[in-house]
Amino acid sequence: MSTPLTYASAWHAPVLVEEVCSLLTGCETILDGTLGGGGHTAALLEAGHRVIGLDRDPAALEVATARLQAAGIAGRFEAVLGNHDAIEEIPALEGRRLDGILLDLGVSSRQLDDDARGFSFRPGVLLDMRMNPTQPLDAAAWLMESDAATLTRIFREAGDEPRAARLAAEIIRRRERHPFAVSDDLVGAIRAVLGARSGPGEFARLFQAVRIAVNDELGGLARGLETLRDRLAPGGVLAVIAYHSGEDRIVKQSFRAWSTACTCPPRQPMCTCPGVAAGTLLTRRGVVALETEIAGNPRARSARLRAWRRAEGD
Template sequence: MSDGARWDSAYHAPVLAAEIVRLLAAEADPHGRLAVDGTLGGGGHSEALLEAGFDVVAFDRDPEAIAAATTRLRAWADAGRFTALRANYADAADHLAGRPVHAALLDLGISSHQIDDLGRGFSFREGAPLDMRMGTDAPDDAATLLNTWDERDLARLFREFGDEPRAPRLAREVTRRRATRPFATSDDLVGAIRGALGPRSGPGDFARLFQAVRMGVNDELAGIGRALPALRDALVPGGRLAVIAYHSGEDRLVKHAFREWSTACVCPPRHPVCTCGHEALGRLVTRRALEASADEVARNPRARSAKLRVWERAA
């Protein structure tokens, strides 16, 4: 068994788990220090951090994830080293009661269990309901979004979250079809995608555009935008924040935030002398995003689009 595979479960295979442990526990003995797992999922990353010596407080919006991970990590919870709370990672810092955080992790993907559970509606497999809510705190499901958003907002969703150059055409196809019959299942959205993009559109297009709808349902980019500075400010000096992104928009947001926090001078480029007085809040640990190895992708194909970035708060 490869190093990362030891934390896999039937619920989910955590991505880049060995790299997460190596990078978050690199600078100091983690024993007794607090790590925040903002996206608990199946508990694989939390277990890896616990085994490394961290105490872990974990968050998830999904009650099924909380139940599965709590069962898996019960021995750690009984020892007082693991706590799971049902909450949005964007609000995680609000639940820490000022506790010093030495490491924090956000894995922005969805779990294998969520994809494989047809009733959750994340899949484009035939007959899946259009739900896609990470938790009950999401106000509307995917069907409601597709049936009520106006054409302009749908086009923006498909363009910005789905990287779709024909987003206006797809938005127009959705509004045309829903006027006759409301969207209810995956078949309806797949049919609209084929109607707009042509019969040669396939699983890659479906995955990309279903992901876009999921991100809209759960307001994911706004959540990341709130979570990043909150977790940054919760870190102790020398503490590290790691983020795994699977979507270009997510990764771009993380990259720009980490770069901004690591910049000492923000004067105009041709300014001869620094006068801004700005100080860097920390440093980039990973100059470029780390990706899963070929071995990990072969074991877990859902890791192929993962990009890991790590930032450290100034000491």
């Protein structure tokens, strides 16, 4: 197999490509629930699988489809627009057999780099951050409409921010005087609370927290993972790459629970459940990238890949 960066494009450089392909070996039809630039899909197509590439960003579908066609490997590929958190609402997936499902969570590099998409803290960028541009709520609206409790929770849980409540109060104080519209409005509030020396690291972390809220990334994953599991054919594999500790926790806890035979509450004296695990954990601690991959693709540093196989007889 080629080295991982062979599958990189101007849109995105995929991580852990060989590891993903190895875990999905033997799966005939795979749903790539985060098509992005089509890097993982390209590798899976080359390995002989059929791939349904799903993304909620129509621009990603267009770019990936053109790229796979140009490479002459689109014969076993189908592009579908939709959200993997609610695949039951996607007519094109109804009744389809899925032997493998891949989620490579978060956003593509191009989405982040394109100022018009509004993810960046660079000066003057409109606060947008929607992966799906037809979604009504953008980042500016989220910052203007969320109450103190919601702002605090998101900055604490998704942004790991100890001064989350102060930041929430600062945003509310500022938005009463001047509506939030551009990156500078949020940067100004962060600086006011974290101090003038706060810089790109803090902005990136707290802008990411807003992005996670605007796209409901943690809530959506928590709601959608079980549906994805139930759509797997017997013996099928669900593989998820997470970059954020909150996402990884959801995946880890779900995969552990689904691999446990007894699901009775821990204090219950006698087992009363069917006592059969729904499947098997394939990656005990999660797979991380090697230093050689991280050297070529720094984004790989925070990636953790976990996989789970549905029981054969289930």
